[in-house]
Amino acid sequence: MWQISEKRGIFSLWFLWHYLIALREIYLGWKDIFLFVLNYFSISFLLKTIFSPWRRYRFSFRGGFDIGKVAEVVVFNVFSRALGMAVRTAVILMGIITAILVIIFGVFIILMWVLLPVAVIFGLFFSLQCLIFN
Amino acid sequence: MFNFQLKKTAVRRALLLNKIIFFRRADILFGICLLASLTFLSLFILKDYFYTEINFLGWSGLFFVSSLLFAEMDLFFKNSVKNPKILISLQEAVSSMEKINIAELLHFDAARIVEKAENMGGVDSYLLLYFLLKEAREMDFVFYRLLIDKEHAVREIEGLFEQRGRVAGGGYADCFVDTMKDALVIAKTRGGERITNEDIFVALSEHNRYLQGILYRNGLKKKEVLELVSWQRRIKEKENPWSYRNLIKKGRIGTEWASGHTPFIDNFAIDWTKAMKFAGFPETVGHDEEGDSLERVLSRNEMNSLVLVGKPGSGRKSIIQKIIKKSFLGESLSEVNYHRFLELDLPALLAYAQGFEQTEKMLDEIFKEATKAGNIILIINNFHNFVGGEQRPGTVDISGILSSYLHISEFRVIGITSYAGFHQYIEANPSVLSLLEKIEVKEATEEDTLILLEKKAVFLEGKYRKLISFAALKKIISVSARYIRDVPFPEKALDLLEESVVYVDQQKKGILLPEHVEKIVSEKTEVPVGEIDxxxxxxxxxxxxxxxxxxxxxxxxxxxxxxxxxxxxxxxxxxxxxxxxxxxxxxxxxxxxxxxxxxxxxxxxxxxxxxxxxxxxxxxxxxxxxxxxxxxxxxxxxxxxxxxxxxxxxxxxxxxxxxxxxxxxxxxxxxxxxxxxxxxxxxxxxxxxxxxxxxxxxxxxxxxxxxxxxxxxxxxxxxxxxxxxxxxxxxxxxxxxxxxFNPLSKEDLITIAGFQLEKLAEKLKEKDIEFKVTKKLQERIVEMSYDPVFGAREMQRAIQNNIGDVLSSAILRGELNRGESFSIKAEDFSILKE
Missing domain, CATH: 3.40.50.300 (P-loop containing nucleotide triphosphate hydrolases)
Incomplete structure (x- = not known):
């Protein structure tokens, strides 16, 4: 008869679950939140369009040569792009900071999870010691 | 050969551990310990207000650590022990049924039911059904929707045990073997990983005579049980709120900054994207092919505007909503992603504009803005009202200005129209038609409509505080398919559901039953629907x-x-x-x-x-x-x-x-x-x-x-x-x-003459005059008018000419008065008073 389900001892099963399966689940959850932050702040999109004019506001030059008009168009377009770049840069920076915070939080959670069994054992030991001897 | 050994499975360990309260109730113990920890921590903070020797901090720490321990045990038990890894797919399992222990594929809850049945000795489908009804909570929903008293069914099965006796030798009866094999196939067909209680229940509907009887009395077959169970599964399935797909429904910052402002359009448009986001992107059902076509057309560089042609109520708008959701979540094609879908409110614009010239100017402004913005997809509902035909209030011909924009790749329009509108107006306007792709929207299938009905039923139950039976939903599908033809699915079924619930509410009744649906359809269509009275x-x-x-x-x-x-x-x-x-x-x-x-x-x-x-x-x-x-x-x-x-x-x-x-x-x-x-x-x-x-x-x-x-x-x-x-x-x-029809004989005609004369007598009776019809008179009429070519028609003339005239004259002359009784002499048609 075929063996169709995994059979392990309870401790080995727990060890595998805690340090592999559950850890992977936490990692995937953390990855989802990290990707959401990147998506929410549209970092890659904003980087691609960083020099685009703000809200597509753009003047174009028509007619004969008029130094005043040319200067006006150039100044406006430069201003529109600069405004766009400034706002986008601010959002990108906010996004990067949030992403870093998510990374730190994720690492913290993963570490906590890895240390949880040890923490439980030590916690039990110390709290019992504290109760018995004080 | 049938291999089924629950004792040799990995899930068996979960069954054993489940008997230990620390595993079975680890979630509750976690809560209690956490609460106790917090209580002791509070007492520790407040300890200066009262004198005590108790070590609050130590107890708080102990309970906190215990809560962590129980949380770990709960997660481990639920996620790992109860769900041992299965090394083959159900597809492989079905094809190798003889070589595997089918019990290995049972879900924990299903294994628990089988274990309970096994503990009673030999197992047959009755014992399995008995414990399924008694122990499995999933069955509550099924029986509740079927309006069947579950407890009564349990008692009836208990009665059957005494009549039938038990399976000899502690083995498995044939009906149990067939049920398990069938449950495996059902689980595979639905794309599951394990055999669940629902799968076993559906299989039992085929292999247990008692359950078959219950279902038969309620007019249900295996297919319907499967649909009902799927409904329950859909309700249970909830999206993880922390999943990426759910999180990105919040939207994103800055996507629109690379697109133009649309202040003018915003005054005359309804933002479908915003409305969808506000509604939490409700799930749409069916119309996959049309949705794919719509995406493809919109993502083209040229000829990227289209017209959706279908019957009103066939789900044309839900196709657009499906694409809006994909676009918002960035799951559509790159040319469609992160676009705004705006419905142009042309009636509002027409009400605002003074005259055709101003309308054209405003439309030109709107179309220019949409083109410049670069992320707008315009929706025009009732498109046929705006592309030709006679001018009526609330309509205008925008085909001229529209066709000058339709060739611009950044200007995209989705028109929504009916077949009649398309044939009558759009096809008659080649300048617009040649720039639009046509996508036909088929009527929704009955299966998709049932899913939509189930969704709406849950909403209506909450709104009207009524229970909607599954049989009523099935009846809605069948009668609306048969008796309501001018409205397509799903609209006609959804409307009928709402109308039926309102009717039940008016009648002060608690449950929507099939007969209520039939009553509504009979009233609507004037066709007698339902059981023959x-x-x-x-x-x-x-x-x-x-x-x-x-x-x-x-x-x-x-x-x-x-x-x-x-x-x-x-x-x-x-x-x-x-x-x-x-x-x-x-x-x-x-x-x-x-x-x-x-x-x-x-x-x-x-x-x-x-x-x-x-x-x-x-x-x-x-x-x-x-x-x-x-x-x-x-x-x-x-x-x-x-x-x-x-x-x-x-x-x-x-x-x-x-x-x-x-x-x-x-x-x-x-x-x-x-x-x-x-x-x-x-x-x-x-x-x-x-x-x-x-x-x-x-x-x-x-x-x-x-x-x-x-x-x-x-x-x-x-x-x-x-x-x-x-x-x-x-x-x-x-x-x-x-x-x-055979020609009438003289005898037939005499009888017919009797009918005709009796009709005349009925009329005179209304005037309180009694006319006694005699056999001789009937024969005389037939004698005068018999002609096989003209049948009874000639006879009518003979009655009219000979008797009708005599009677009318007599009444006018006052010879026949109220309360009098008379007969007519056959020979000369004279009146004989009595």
Whole structure:
């Protein structure tokens, strides 16, 4: 008869679950939140369009040569792009900071999870010691 | 060979650990410990306010660590021990059923049920069903929706145990083996990973006689049980709120900064994207092919505007909503992702603008803005109202300005229109049509409609505080498919559901049952729907007798019509056509029209339900528009059936109609519907069609004179008619029955004379004058009018001329007064007072 389900001892099963399966689940959850932050702040999109004019506001030059008009168009377009770049840069920076915070939080959670069994054992030991001897 | 050994499975360990409270109730213990930890921590903080030796911090720490321990145990038990890893897919398991231990594939809950059954000794499907009903919470939903008392079923099965006895030897009965094998196949078919309690229940509906009986009494089959269980599964399935797919529904910052502002459009548009986001992106069902086509067209560089053509209510808007969701989540094609879908509110714009010129200017501004913005997809609802045709209030022809923008790749439009609108206005406007892709929207399937009904049922239950039974939902699908033809799925079913719930609310009842749905449909369509009531049963069973009370002779015709009606109402008719269709052939005055009237009066309730059409008025092909209508006028045939779908259509003198007009009836007779001149489908399935003709009457009369056999006469008459080209064989063959009416004998006519004179007597009775009809008078009338060619028609004339005139003169002269009684002398038609 075929063996169709995994059979392990309870401790080995727990060890595998805690340090592999559950850890992977936490990692995937953390990855989802990290990707959401990147998506929410549209970092890659904003980087691609960083020099685009703000809200597509753009003047174009028509007619004969008029130094005043040319200067006006150039100044406006430069201003529109600069405004766009400034706002986008601010959002990108906010996004990067949030992403870093998510990374730190994720690492913290993963570490906590890895240390949880040890923490439980030590916690039990110390709290019992504290109760018995004080 | 069937291998099933629960004791040798990995899930068995979970069953054993489940008996230990620390594992079974680890979640509750976690909560208690956490609460205790917090309480001790609070006491530790407040310890200065009271004197005590207790070490609050130590206890708080101990309970906190214990809560962590129980949380770990709970997660480990639920995620790992209860779900041991399975090394093969169910697909492989089904194909290798003999080589595996099927018990390994059981879900923990299912294994628990089987274990309980095994503990009782040998297992059969009854024991399995018993524990399933008693222990599995999933069954509550199923029985609740089926309106079956679960506890009663449990008690009945307990009673059956005593009658049936147990399986000998502690093994597995055949019905258990079949159930498990079937459950595995069901689990595989639904794409599951393990066999669940629901899968076992569906399998039991096939292999357990008791459950089959319950389901049979409730009109359910395995397929319906499967649908019901799927409904439960859909309700249970909840999206993880922390999943990426759910999180990105919050939107994103900055995508619109690379696109232009649209202040002008925003004043005259409804933002569908925003509305969808506000509603939490409700799930749309079905129409996948149309959605894919829509995405492809929108992502093109050229010809990227389109028109969605479909019946109103077929789900045209839900297709757009599906794409909006994909676009918002960035799951569509790159050219469609992160776009705004705005419905242009043209009626609002028209109300604002003064005159056509200003409208054009404003539209030009809007289209320019949409093009410049680069992320706008415009939706124009009722597109046909804005691309030509006559100008009506609330409409305008924007085709000129629209076509000048449609060739710009950044300008994209989705028009929504109906078939009639498309054919009448858009197709007639080649300049617009050539720039638009057409996507036809099919009617939603019954399966998709059921899913939508289930979703809406949950909402309506909350709103009206009523329970909606599963049988009522199934009834909504079946009756709306059969009786409501001019509105497509899913709209007609969703509307019917809401209307039925409101009806139940009005009646102060708590549960929506199939009969409530039938009642609503009967009221809406004027067609008797549902179980045949006692009165109708009586009519159907005595149809022949009732018709003969009004009809003389013509037994063959009466029998054929009665059989057809009984077949139709007992739902044993496999045809998709009408209640019945008959071609009555015979000389004039033998009762063909009278028979149709009698049927209408007896079965349809009143003679007013006869839609009589004189086909001699349709001798030219140009008359077709008077029959089925056109854009300008309603059709005699189609409008009659639309207004009164439960009626009798009487086509008199059918042989005189143009042959091409007769061809129109081929579809009616075959499929039970026709499309009228306005593009609407007209349903004939609740009508009876009777065509009368005296073509071939000479052959009938000759045969009767020669006293030939009646049996072969029908073929002889039809052969003659085909040879002469009066009717085409394909037309005649489509009738349920061709019925020959035989000429009336003198005896028949005497009886008919009696009917006619009695009718006259009834009229006089209203004036309180009693007219006594004598046999001699009947015979005298027949003697005066007998002519086999004209049948009873000549007799009517004789009564009118001889008796009618005498009576009217007598009444006017005051010779016949109220309260008097008289008879008429047969010899000279003089009045004899009594």
């Amino acid at each position: 006692a009165k109708e049963k009586d009519i159907l069973l005595n149809m022949e007798k009732l018709i003969h009370e009004r009809m003389v002779n013509q037994k063959e015709a009466v029998k054929a019509v009665s059989y057809a009606l009984r077949r139709s109402r007992a739902d044993v008719d496999t045809r998709s056509g009408l209640i019945g269709s008959f071609l009555f052939l015979g000389p004039t005055g033998v009762g063909k029209t009278e028979m149709a009237r009698a049927i209408a009066a007896i079965y349809f309730g009143t003679e007013k339900r006869v839609n009589r059409i004189d086909m001699s008025e349709f001798q030219n092909i140009s008359d077709v528009s008077r029959l089925i209508g056109s854009s300008q006028e309603d059709g005699l045939l189609t409008s009659g059936v639309r207004e009164d779908p439960f009626s009798l259509i009487l086509l008199d003198e059918i042989e005189k109609a143009h042959p091409d007009i007769l061809s129109l009836f081929l579809q009616v007779l075959d499929e039970g519907h026709i499309t009228d001149g306005k593009g609407r489908q007209v349903d004939f399935r609740n009508t009876m069609l009777i065509a009368t003709s005296n073509a071939g009457y000479q052959t009938i009369l000759e045969s009767v004179e020669k006293k030939e056999e009646w049996e072969g006469l029908k073929n002889k008459v039809l052969k003659n008619l085909f040879n002469k080209g009066t009717f085409r064989p394909e037309f005649v063959n489509r009738f349920d029955e061709v019925v020959l």
